[in-house]
Structure formats: C-alpha cells, structure tokens
Amino acid sequence: MLFDGLPHESVPKVERPVPVREQVYEALRELIGSQSLRPGQHLVESELAGHLGVSRQPVREALHRLNSEGWVDLRPAQGAFVHEPTGDETDQLFDVRVVLETEAARLAAVGSSGGGLERLDELCATGEAAVNANDVETAVIANATLHACVAELAGNAVLAELAAHVEQRVRRYYTPIVHEAWAEHRELIAAIAARDEVRAQQVMRAHTVDARTRFPPRTGQLT
Structure with a gap:
C-alpha cells in the first residue's frame, strides 16, 4: 500500500477551500433563517449574486439545493421565492422541536459537566443582557447557542445534529427576546445542575411549547 508503514499522523492533510457554491448556500440559508430574506420574497439571481459578490451560477445552484430542502420555492416562469410555511408545516416543525429539545434536556441533566454548566450560565447572562438592551440579534444568537x-x-451527536437543523428552521418564526424565555432558561439550567431530569424535561417542554404562540414574528429584509 502507498502509505504502508507510515504513522497515520505523518501523512499530510490536503487543505481544500470551501467551494463557492457551498458558501453561497450557507449564506442564503442564514439570510432566510434570520428573515433578512422574508417569506414570500422574490429571489432574483442577479441581485443576490451582486450582494454576495459572486457570479450567478453558484447562486442558481444554491437556490436549487434550498428548493429541495424546503427553504425556497422555484416557480415555473416566475423564479425563486422564499418559502412561506403553512400553518400545518409550522405546527409540525414546533412539535418535532418539542420532542428533540425535551429529550436533550433530560439527557443533559443526566450527564452534564461543570464546564458545560458554566457555559450555559454565560450564554444565559449574554441573552439576558441583550434583552435588557433590546439587542435582538444577540439575543437570537445566544438563544440558539444555548439550546x-x-x-x-x-x-x-445524532440528537444534537437534528436539533440544530430544526432550531435553524424555527428561527424564522420568532424572536426569543422576551424576559419570560430567559427566566425559563435559568430554570432549565438549575434543573440540569441539580441532575433533575424530570424537572429539566418539564421546563424545556413548557418553554418550547410556549414558543409557538408567545414569541413575536421576526421581520427584516436584505438591503
């Protein structure tokens, strides 16, 4: 074999830059998730390419990928539009989020570490400060990072990956900046620290169920 006898760590790794189409995909998905690109908004390839500083080809490829994942709707003879979820889609997404987040809270209470709890405290403090300053974007980021x-x-790892995917899609629906949400985060951290898996489940379930109706919708646009 080519590397027979060589220690694995001695074989150099080839660093490859992230393809432009992948960077464009990630950028557009983030813009949709944060509602900088709003539900129903027409996505013009040339305009997006100009904003992102790329050619139209990677934008076109990214839009087709986003269409296959439900972020974008491609309409014949009309072009691409940010997907507008139906009420049923939204309910289903939040239902899945409740299941994933509740189980994550239970498992975290069983196996949490001191370092992890400190990180949760730091993120909660960041979110609380953002709420007091009416800093929406920081609160959104702190909320997603805390979860x-x-x-x-x-x-x-599988649960974490699924939860992250759902959380990113859920972000388009609400702004987690109300004080009640962060008070619940404090309750959750306390339950995890106490290794009370039942209480952690209860707090997280109530927290995620309430999110469907309590948090205000997000607004914004690409400028």
Missing part, C-alpha cells in the same frame, strides 16, 4: 449547548451536553 445547542444543551443538546451537546446530552451526549448524543
């Missing part, structure tokens, strides 16, 4: 940290503490 991702809980999923990481759960110790189940």
